[in-house]
Amino acid sequence: MIRLLACVTALAVLAPLAPVRSTRAAAQDTSQVKEGVRVGVEYQPGVRPGLVVLPGAGLDSVRAIIRRDLDYSDRFEMITVADAPSGAGSSGVPGGAVNYGIYRALGASFGVELLEAPGGVTVRLHDVGASQVRNQQAFSLPPVTDPGFRLAVHRVGDEVARWATGTEGIAASRLLFVAGGRVYRVDSDGEDIVPLTPAGQTSLSPTWSPDGQRFAFTLLGAGRGGVMLQGIAGGAVQQAPGTAAGLNITPAFSPDGRLLAYAHSDESGTDVYLANIADRCCAQRLTVGRFADNLSPTFSPDGRRIAFVSTRAGPPQIYVMAADGTDQELLAPFDYGATGSSNAPEWSPDGANVVFHREVSGSPQLFVVSVAGRRVRQLTSSGRNEDPTWAPDGRHVTFVSDRSGRRQLWVIDLETGRVRQLDTPGAARLPAWSRRLSRTAVAP
Amino acid sequence: MRANSLMLLLASAALAAGCGGKPAPEEPAPQPTPAAAPAPAPAPADDSAERDRLDRERLAREAEERAKAVAADLAMMINFDYDQATVRQTDQATLDRKAAVLAANPNVKLQISGHADERGSDEYNLALGNRRAAAAKRYLENKGIDGSRLDVVSYGEERPLNPGHDEAAYAQNRRDEFQVTAGGDNLVAPQ
Incomplete structure (x- = not known):
């Protein structure tokens, strides 16, 4: 309870970014999981690295799919930034500056930046602690209307998970x-x-x-x-x-x-x-x-x-x-x-x-x-x-x-x-x- | 001769119109209307022919009832305890009647389908249903019925008899069904 209150207080301090952390749970089935509330008493901060998908312009469906893939991988503390205050997130421009300090304050170890690229998406994985780009790669994607689109995006999400944790994700599976x-x-x-x-x-x-x-x-x-x-x-x-x-x-x-x-x-x-x-x-x-x-x-x-x-x-x-x-x-x-x-x-x-x-x-x-x-x-x-x-x-x-x-x-x-x-x-x-x-x- | 034939026809028509499936009462033959034909009075021989015919109909109906009862004996389901494929003692009489009917009707073939309630694994229930059907087949074989007349299939929990989710429904759904697949016409009751 005290932990939860402390958490809420911490979140309130950082209110401008309206961050919401995903749930943590003890290692057993907890059938009632609520967004933004930690369930279970054995919560150990720092077990999973915090990750934020940086807000940006365009690529809405790609960003939504990848964010969910990384969340469902259960390998990260997902930090959801509801909106993009100017100067706080991705610049949306290749080479634009990322404000590492504010994401560090949110507890993020990683920042995932998505940039529009011809025929696909360029993905950057930022190492927030080291204030630098850790991986960067351009992925080609079929058009949104292509039946293979979602699976192609899932593969990008799985690759990002591999960059961050060394283990490929499972999103590109059915x-x-x-x-x-x-x-x-x-x-x-x-x-x-x-x-x-x-x-x-x-x-x-x-x-x-x-x-x-x-x-x-x-x-x-x-x-x-x-x-x-x-x-x-x-x-x-x-x-x-x-x-x-x-x-x-x-x-x-x-x-x-x-x-x-x-x-x-x-x-x-x-x-x-x-x-x-x-x-x-x-x-x-x-x-x-x-x-x-x-x-x-x-x-x-x-x-x-x-x-x-x-x-x-x-x-x-x-x-x-x-x-x-x-x-x-x-x-x-x-x-x-x-x-x-x-x-x-x-x-x-x-x-x-x-x-x-x-x-x-x-x-x-x-x-x-x-x-x-x-x-x-x-x-x-x-x-x-x-x-x-x-x-x-x-x-x-x-x-x-x-x-x-x-x-x-x-x-x-x-x-x-x-x-x-x-x-x-x-x-x-x-x-x-x-x-x-x-x-x-x-x-x- | 012609007049007698007409009489019979009229009598049949009256019977058909009057008394559907019920046992035929001995109705007097209706008098032909004067306008139809100035027929002579019915001879005593006509009465006995009529009685014979009615007797035949009654016997046919009775045979049909018996055949229905025999078919019902063949079709009567048996039920099982939860996760069990052993024929219950209370169902042995049901299977004994089937064995007797099968012995009296050597052309009859039966398909036995085993079913399970919705509890337990969907896939395991297919195997369980199969075991239940096979148990009934073995029982009938032990009563002297040739196994080649008994076909075994399973639907697992895929075809519940009762769609409910309580023990009463489950008890109904744990069952063997018996379907005649050949020789089902003119069933003879066992002696």
Whole structure:
């Protein structure tokens, strides 16, 4: 409370610039985050560098997108300067003077300056403490009306994040999700929602190919379903080999994109299979259920192991095996008869963790298990939180939550506990986050 | 001869107009109007032919009712406990009746579709529904029904019977449905 008051006082002193700092939170899910208010008692000033996007003329949409990308990276204390008093911000002119002193006083370590350039934008990253430009680069951008515009701007934002922190941002990535039986894609900031499968079908469990060019999903027909492969940009829909009969669910690409793991259901149960989609052949059975279910495979980033769900011990729990089906063992420890069902595992991009959801008092909650230590950590605790999927940076997770009253997509930053909503129309479920999308993967 | 035929036609018309699907009462045949034809009085033989015909209709209706009851036995759903795919004891009689009907109607084929309530993982529920359908199939196979007549599919939680979000709705939605896919005409009741 005292800290908050002190903060408010400090802000009041600097009132001419009307700065608003983004939220900080303790490292757990805080579902109620208000702008301008620090949530949590473990606030440690100085953990994240302050960053201000300098006000300027023109480039409004570019500036708005990049500012939001840097905010959503959760790597900076965002200092929002509502207006541009003369002499306080960017001069808007190449080579113009930046008033480092006033941004230092606001707590900014970095200032991002955007300047109009022919066919794009020139970006400068100012090191406010050293009162000098740290990076400068001209980026070409397609016209605002171009379908690739937003992704191109996101790439600029990701590069700025790399300049400042050494780690590329994740803005130039997209998510797939299911709403009303259709697969949609959406930019990582919740914009640009596009349907990828037709209305009137029941499509489930979309998953990205590693190159971001296509996706696999289950097309549920009359109680049966094949795993289908489709280009993100459209084109013919192919059926994955081995998935013509029965019910075939929860597909997952191997990291090299050559193999597709999925679960096949028939009257003997549900088991994990591995098909060679590069050569379109050879579905190989990896688990033998004997009336137990084995499903939801997810590859380790090195492609050597697969985590999956199995009911071999009763309720579904998270197991792991070698990618050839050998060495099957429990991954996430549980107390028999006490621990709730565990489902929807996804291996983190750095290979260290597997995120999943587990029933706690009748509601699914997000958990991670460390692969090396087999330690289980709970991430959420209120409402329903399920079907997690990792961002390419391995610190953000998108999941489905009913905390707003209906099932929507939310993003949690595991480092700070900050959550934000991905605003989708209607109830959304089964999200899948892409890797960083390269230029070649751009699809309107 | 001609007059008798006309009588029957008139009687049929009256029946059709008078008594829809109800069991036919033994109505007296209407007297033909004098203007129609100066027909002779009906012979006793005509009465017995009429009774035969009505009997046939009644028997056909009864057979239809029986077939409906048999079809209802085939279609009756069974329900499951939460996250379970074990046939409950209370549902065994339902499946036993199906087994008897299937034994008496060797051309009938059934599709068994398993369903789950909305709790639990969407994807896991597809596998759970599959296991529920497979459980009913195994039960019927153990009662001597050839497995090739029983098809297993799953809709998971995608097709709730009751759209509610309470336990009563969930209990209804955790189910197997049974659909006749072949041989459904002229169902015979088991002996």
